[in-house]
Amino acid sequence: xxxxxxxxxxxxxxxxxxxxxxxxxxxxxxxxxxxxxxxxxxxxxxxxxxxxxxxxxxxxxxxxxxxxxxxxxxxxxxxxxxxxxxxxxxxxxxxxxxxxxxxxxxxxxxxxxxxxxxxxxxxxxxxxxxxxxxxxxxxxxxxxxxxxxxxxxxxxxxxxxxxxxxxxxxxxxxxxxxxxxxxxxxxxxxxxxxxxxxxxxxxxxxxxxxxxxxxxxxxxxxxxxxxxxxxxxxxxxxxxxxxxxxxxxxxxxxxxxxxxxxxxxxxxxxxxxxxxxxxxxxxxxxxxxxxxxxxxxxxxxxxxxxxxxxxxxxxxxxxxxxxxxxxxxxxxxxx
Amino acid sequence: xxxxxxxxxxxxxxxxxxxxxxxxxxxxxxxxxxxxxxxxxxxxxxxxxxxxxxxxxxxxxxxxxxxxxxxxxxxxxxxxxxxxxxxxxxxxxxxxxxxxxxxxxxxxxxxxxxxxxxxxxxxxxxxxxxxxxxxxxxxxxxxxxxxxxxxxxxxxxxxxxxxxxxxxxxxxxxxxxxxxxxxxxxxxxxxxxxxxxxxxxxxxxxxxxxxxxxxxxxxxxxxxxxxxxxxxxxxxxxxxxxxxxxxxxxxxxxxxxxxxxxxxxxxxxxxxxxxxxxxxxxxxxxxxxxxxxxxxxxxxxxxxxxxxxxxxxxxxxxxxxxxxxxxxxxxxxxx
DNA sequence: CTGAAAGCGCTTACAG
DNA sequence: CTGAAAGCGCTTACAG
Numbered sequence: 001x002x003x004x005x006x007x008x009x010x011x012x013x014x015x016x017x018x019x020x021x022x023x024x025x026x027x028x029x030x031x032x033x034x035x036x037x038x039x040x041x042x043x044x045x046x047x048x049x050x051x052x053x054x055x056x057x058x059x060x061x062x063x064x065x066x067x068x069x070x071x072x073x074x075x076x077x078x079x080x081x082x083x084x085x086x087x088x089x090x091x092x093x094x095x096x097x098x099x100x101x102x103x104x105x106x107x108x109x110x111x112x113x114x115x116x117x118x119x120x121x122x123x124x125x126x127x128x129x130x131x132x133x134x135x136x137x138x139x140x141x142x143x144x145x146x147x148x149x150x151x152x153x154x155x156x157x158x159x160x161x162x163x164x165x166x167x168x169x170x171x172x173x174x175x176x177x178x179x180x181x182x183x184x185x186x187x188x189x190x191x192x193x194x195x196x197x198x199x200x201x202x203x204x205x206x207x208x209x210x211x212x213x214x215x216x217x218x219x220x221x222x223x224x225x226x227x228x229x230x231x232x233x234x235x236x237x238x239x240x241x242x243x244x245x246x247x248x249x250x251x252x253x254x255x256x257x258x259x260x261x262x263x264x265x266x267x268x269x270x271x272x273x274x275x276x277x278x279x280x281x282x283x284x285x286x287x288x289x290x291x292x293x294x295x296x297x298x299x300x301x302x303x304x305x306x307x308x309x310x311x312x313x314x315x316x317x318x319x320x321x322x323x324x325x326x327x328x329x330x331x332x333x334x335x
Numbered sequence: 336x337x338x339x340x341x342x343x344x345x346x347x348x349x350x351x352x353x354x355x356x357x358x359x360x361x362x363x364x365x366x367x368x369x370x371x372x373x374x375x376x377x378x379x380x381x382x383x384x385x386x387x388x389x390x391x392x393x394x395x396x397x398x399x400x401x402x403x404x405x406x407x408x409x410x411x412x413x414x415x416x417x418x419x420x421x422x423x424x425x426x427x428x429x430x431x432x433x434x435x436x437x438x439x440x441x442x443x444x445x446x447x448x449x450x451x452x453x454x455x456x457x458x459x460x461x462x463x464x465x466x467x468x469x470x471x472x473x474x475x476x477x478x479x480x481x482x483x484x485x486x487x488x489x490x491x492x493x494x495x496x497x498x499x500x501x502x503x504x505x506x507x508x509x510x511x512x513x514x515x516x517x518x519x520x521x522x523x524x525x526x527x528x529x530x531x532x533x534x535x536x537x538x539x540x541x542x543x544x545x546x547x548x549x550x551x552x553x554x555x556x557x558x559x560x561x562x563x564x565x566x567x568x569x570x571x572x573x574x575x576x577x578x579x580x581x582x583x584x585x586x587x588x589x590x591x592x593x594x595x596x597x598x599x600x601x602x603x604x605x606x607x608x609x610x611x612x613x614x615x616x617x618x619x620x621x622x623x624x625x626x627x628x629x630x631x632x633x634x635x636x637x638x639x640x641x642x643x644x645x646x647x648x649x650x651x652x653x654x655x656x657x658x659x660x661x662x663x664x665x666x667x668x669x670x
Numbered sequence: 671c672t673g674a675a676a677g678c679g680c681t682t683a684c685a686g
Numbered sequence: 687c688t689g690a691a692a693g694c695g696c697t698t699a700c701a702g
Contacts (some may be wrong), residue, residue, distance in 0.1 A: 004395065005698085006694095006695055007695070007696070008695075008696095009699080016672075016673085017672070017674080018673090018696080018697095019673055019674085019696095019697080019698095020671090020672060020673070020674075022695095022696065022697060023672090024696095026697090029671090030671060030672070031671070031672080032671060032672095035671085035672090038463040049454050049456050050454065050455050050456065050696090051392065051455075051456050051694090051696070052388075052455040052457055053387075053388040053389075053392045053397065053403065053456065053694090054388075054678090054694080054695035054696035054697085055694080055695085055696060055697075056388035056678090056696095057386065057389050057392055057677095057678045057679060057695085058677080058695095058696065058697055058698080059676050059678080059696095059697085060339065060678080062649075063455075064386065064435075064457070071421065074417050074418060074421055080411050080637055081417075082416075082417050083409060085436065085438070086406065086409055086438045089436075089437075089438060090440075091688085092450070098435060098451065098452055098455075098457060099435075100433060100435050101398075101419070101424075101434070101435075101436040101565075102424075102437075103421065103424060105423045116428070116433065117433055118384070119384050120384070120385050120386075120387040120398075120433075121384050121385065121386050121387055121388065122387055122399070122433060144382075146476045172688055196584075203675045223447050225506065228555070235681085242425070278613060280526070296698090341678095341680085342679070342680070343679075343680095351689085352688070352689045352690080353679085353681095353689090354682095354688075354689055354690085355687090355688060355689070357679095357680065357681060357687090358681095359680090364687090365687060365688070365689070366688080367688095370687085370688090385680090386678090386679055386680070386695075388678090388679080388680090389678080389679035389681085389694090390680060391678085391694090392678095392680080392682095392693095392694045392695060392696085393679095393680065393681055393682080393694050394694080394695080395680085413677080416693060426672095436696080448682080474685035546680075598675055656685085
């Protein structure tokens with residue numbers, strides 16, 4: 001029962017032309033209200049479905065956008081990007097666009113093989129979600145469709161990107177600790193490892209500066225080596241009252257570690273994280289953390305790429321979106 | 336620099352017809368090898384990209400498949416389905432198909448609103464990933480495109496589905512414990528809560544039967560009420576030496592619980608789980624568990640839907656795929 | 671307000 | 687081996 005109802009079928013039944021049906025179904029001028037209603041009703045009744053391909057072939061647009069996630073981000077820890085995808089498609093819907101999720105295999109990334117959906121003109125542009133190799137960035141910049149990078153930035157190339165404001169997030173969460181009476185605040189992370197760890201640290205530092213709290217070298221606690229491998233955390237002799245962790249996983253490890261050493265959280269030590277990932281839900285007590293604002297970032301990314309669709313040559317640069325603090329139970333107010 | 340190279344452009348440059356170019360690019364007969372090579376080379380050079388829409392409009396196929404995931408499975412715990420999607424698209428690639436991930440909002444599910452990609456003929460069929468409401472199942476069964484259900488089954492309707500063999504998995508993992516010398520084996524789960532918990536339990540029971548081990552009612556340990564809400568686990572007076580948990584999250588909770596009560600895992604008690612989810616990586620020691628065979632399930636699902644594309648009326652029924660045991664450190668061999 | 675004609679980029683069936 | 691003609695389902699620009 002493959003339905004192949006076309007506009008012509010509707011037109012024939014009504015004794016009008018397919019042009020009129022097209023106008024009616026698209027709510028365009030040039031059809032009487034009465035006829036328009038009649039056409040819409042009949043279309044519904046006959047189970048008519050619009051054939052996007054016919055439109056696509058006319059105006060050279062697929063009304064699909066490729067959303068690319070490198071496969072290394074699809075492991076068990078990373079449902080994060082799936083939530084991004086969900087939000088992106090919801091927003092694209094308002095533009096009458098659909099999203100096509102394309103998971104970029106490591107091999108294709110290494111060999112600079114572009115997504116097949118590009119070569120088959122199934123998409124009008126790309127949103128790249130997460131860090132990809134620099135060579136691939138260059139390659140995808142060359143294509144004749146707009147591209148925007150989401151949650152990833154590189155200064156090697158001039159790219160348009162939408163990012164969470166790591167600096168501001170570090171600043172705000174530290175402010176929050178200060179407001180709760182903390183002065184002995186440590187930062188947990190290797191500040192040479194990645195730019196997001198670094199930026200979050202600098203936000204932490206700015207908060208200290210503003211509140212005239214000295215930056216202590218023994219309060220910068222390393223959690224990994226420069227290649228990213230986690231190392232054992234060493235506590236300073238003079239224990240801090242609060243820890244700003246560069247992500248939730250580290251916060252999770254830190255809390256377990258503190259508890260094994262007889263410290264209570266948050267009674268003895270407050271701990272905050274970043275990301276609001278699964279790990280923030282596994283700590284006991286539940287973790288106060290900074291959540292990436294998926295909705296606003298998605299909105300911004302879609303808005304920019306839609307504009308790029310019409311102005312391919314305009315540059316949009318970096319767009320920073322603030323995260324938001326999720327208040328839970330891992331911070332104690334000091335009196 | 337929007338490239339709009341068409342077959343005609345290539346044809347004109349070479350002084351041949353677009354029919355010949357079409358044949359050459361599609362590796363069809365009726366063009367000399369020499370000319371074919373020349374055409375392919377020039378196409379490459381001119382940056383030609385195939386326009387799927389033109390083909391689609393001819394043969395009424397979009398060469399896309401909708402992969403639908405209900406949004407409640409996109410939370411932080413569920414990267415599982417993203418891995419499925421990745422595998423599915425990899426396999427679809429071999430059929431020259433692309434996947435379109437469609438996340439079904441709760442509201443749309445309740446109101447029985449079909450995906451827009453269906454109404455716009457952007458897909459030729461659907462793979463439904465995970466449990467959806469019965470009314471929605473009925474609704475989507477009505478459409479004139481093939482549908483297959485993956486990792487979900489209902490006996491309310493006659494549906495074609497691909498499932499992991501929970502029964503066999505329960506059987507195998509219990510056999511494994513028996514092989515390791517265990518006789519006092521408990522099952523953790525409410526056997527009235529879901530059919531997968533039930534089937535896994537029955538597999539466990541079959542293994543006991545085969546090995547002439549008595550099924551003890553006090554060794555069926557409830558982990559949740561019938562509405563699925565987790566409850567505190569109560570240990571039997573006569574402690575088992577091994578626990579078969581109905582999923583990894585429960586195993587994670589159980590292990591923590593055991594350790595708090597002074598039992599060592601696996602020295603005092605062995606524990607196994609199901610799913611190989613993130614929780615299997617968070618236990619200390621790492622959890623031995625049964626992994627869903629994503630690859631074989633995906634292969635089967637794609638194969639069936641491709642056949643349904645050509646034989647819309649054939650019934651395929653339920654296809655069961657065995658899981659596989661992932662050996663880690665939570666089982667002790669009893670001497 | 672309504673519609674005939676032409677065209678989007680490709681493929682199929684046929685003729686040479 | 688090569689290509690002219692027709693058509694897939696829709697829309698645009700124009701004529702009435």
